[in-house]
Amino acid sequence: MGRVLTSVEVGHPRTARRNASPAEVETRLQGRRVEAMGRHGKFLIAPLDDGYTLVAHLGMSGRFSIAEPSEDLPAHTHFVATLDDGRQIRFVDPRTFGFVAAFDEDELADTGLARLGPDAWEDLPDAPELRRSLRARRAPIKALLLDQTVIAGLGNIYVDEVLHRAGIHPLSPGGELTEERLEPLLAGVGVVLSVAIESGGTTLDDLGYLLPDGRAGENLGHLAVYGRQGDPCRECGTPIERMVVRA
CATH class of the missing domain: 1.10.8.50 (Helicase, Ruva Protein; domain 3)
Incomplete structure (x- = not known):
């Protein structure tokens, strides 16, 4: 928080798919100061100093890392933002289901964030x-x-x-x-x-x-059950079964 994104590079069009193009994401983010860091559900939300908001979602395989510029880029690094202290924020996403975007106020209202339910960690319903x-x-x-x-x-x-x-x-x-x-x-x-x-x-x-x-x-x-199919339940000893649940 408070750092300036001195340079931004988007290396895969799917990473920028919530905006018009990778170039639009780069232009909107470069030179901007991160005013705050927040989250709702699985969305990362960072208001910027010019009224835009950085929004990111990890998808199925995405992860952010903090690295020095001298460190090798991991495979599937699709977003790199260099900070004003020289460090880099990197987004690695092998399956490219995640995204990084920059929205103005009207665009943010159309993203669907407003339709999210209460946050599981910060605002759990009774x-x-x-x-x-x-x-x-x-x-x-x-x-x-x-x-x-x-x-x-x-x-x-x-x-x-x-x-x-x-x-x-x-x-x-x-x-x-x-x-x-x-x-x-x-x-x-x-x-x-x-x-x-x-x-x-x-x-x-x-x-x-x-x-x-x-x-x-x-x-x-x-974990008591996830990924433990065939193993005995730690409560009753019954072998754990795997099933697929659809809506």
């Missing part, structure tokens, strides 16, 4: 509020928790962990869950995310997620 948003919805609760308009910020790993912790089957229709059933679910969101954040996040075997300094997150060992 049971009555969540019950109202799920009322009459027949989709499986897992699919609904992945719907970012219900609660923003939960992904596949943590939804599995939350449902297991709450003792709720992933295929349970969301609209049938009572407030009494939703209370342990919401409590589980807080616990699961707290442990994950304290552990630096979940780095899987593919190393698709790393911390900005290149270290692996250490939450994998805390």
Whole structure:
């Protein structure tokens, strides 16, 4: 926060797809000071000193790193911003599902950010509020928790962990869950995310997620069910089964 983006390079058109072109992203960001850093759900949001807002999303495989210019660029580095202290912010995204964009006020209003649900970490709803948003919805609760308009910020790993912790089957229709059933679910969101954040996040075997300094997150060992198909449940000993849940 407070740093100036002295130069910006976008190396892949998909990384800039939320703007007109890579050149537009570069022009809008270069020379701008980052006034603040924020987040809502899975979106990173940074207001700039000229009224534009930098918005980024990691997609499935994206990650930001902080590096010295002398360090080799990793493969699939599609965005590099050099700061006024000489360091670089790099965005590595092998599958190019993520993006980096710069929006003016009107464009920002059209991005869909306003349609996001309450943030899972900072603004988690209580049971009555969540019950109202799920009322009459027949989709499986897992699919609904992945719907970012219900609660923003939960992904596949943590939804599995939350449902297991709450003792709720992933295929349970969301609209049938009572407030009494939703209370342990919401409590589980807080616990699961707290442990994950304290552990630096979940780095899987593919190393698709790393911390900005290149270290692996250490939450994998805390997972009770995700990625453990065939292993015994630590609570009851029953072998864990994998299933695909669709909305």
